[in-house]
Amino acid sequence: MSVNTVFPNAISIKELKTDIIRAYADKNIDLSDSIWATSICSDEVNNLFPEFSHLFAGPGPFTMGGISGLPFTGITGLKAFLSHMPDNGAAMIIYGPHIGYSSDEEVGFMNRQNQSAKSASCGSLHAALGALKADATPDENSLDYQQSQVFNMLNSHKEDILAADDQLKKATEVAYESINTTMHQIVDAVRKDLSGIRLYLIGGIIINTDWQDDDYFQVHHQEFYEF
Numbered sequence: 001m002s003v004n005t006v007f008p009n010a011i012s013i014k015e016l017k018t019d020i021i022r023a024y025a026d027k028n029i030d031l032s033d034s035i036w037a038t039s040i041c042s043d044e045v046n047n048l049f050p051e052f053s054h055l056f057a058g059p060g061p062f063t064m065g066g067i068s069g070l071p072f073t074g075i076t077g078l079k080a081f082l083s084h085m086p087d088n089g090a091a092m093i094i095y096g097p098h099i100g101y102s103s104d105e106e107v108g109f110m111n112r113q114n115q116s117a118k119s120a121s122c123g124s125l126h127a128a129l130g131a132l133k134a135d136a137t138p139d140e141n142s143l144d145y146q147q148s149q150v151f152n153m154l155n156s157h158k159e160d161i162l163a164a165d166d167q168l169k170k171a172t173e174v175a176y177e178s179i180n181t182t183m184h185q186i187v188d189a190v191r192k193d194l195s196g197i198r199l200y201l202i203g204g205i206i207i208n209t210d211w212q213d214d215d216y217f218q219v220h221h222q223e224f225y226e227f
């Protein structure tokens with residue numbers, strides 16, 4: 001099955017770049033007067049956007065996410081990021097979880113360079129799902145703070161996830177909804193204190209293929225804020 005069969009409307013990272021350039025042109029904003037941030041999982045497999053650094057004011061991106069892609073930097077992080085906006089400029093945030101799709105069509109796994117076996121993606125969501133299936137209870141271990149938050153996020157949708165045909169794919173969709181909701185809550189919290197901001201949000205799910213193949217982004221949400 002192709003990537004698009006499993007993840008309808010997923011586009012290549014190059015197509016995503018073209019869409020961003022078009023969106024900025026439609027708004028008459030010069031990309032070089034804009035900065036960008038991500039809220040995606042820390043996994044190095046998600047370093048997919050090196051070309052974007054040449055589009056935007058440098059060096060970018062501001063990193064809002066931690067493991068799973070939840071925007072762990074919160075209100076303080078977003079305020080800091082927006083304070084770095086060029087004069088009369090704009091800002092963009094790409095956010096969402098990630099999921100593997102290997103060349104032998106296994107969802108949740110992909111092959112990394114120089115590894116003989118396939119590897120989990122997203123490892124954080126795999127681990128949280130495993131804890132869910134083991135009936136683990138919420139744990140606030142300060143040495144594993146982010147993962148405890150990821151577990152809590154999935155645990156509040158436990159029945160839906162465990163009833164799904166593909167539990168990891170469902171957990172990824174739940175993670176997307178949670179990241180999207182949290183991102184909007186953070187934007188709403190800062191907009192009352194700031195003005196003169198133009199902010200472009202792009203939310204979706206990153207699909208990691210085997211290391212030698214191009215990766216994809218399934219766009220779920222695009223919104224342009226002015227406040």
Ligand SMILES: [Zn+2]
Nearest residue numbers: 041043122123
């Ligand atoms: Zn991950």
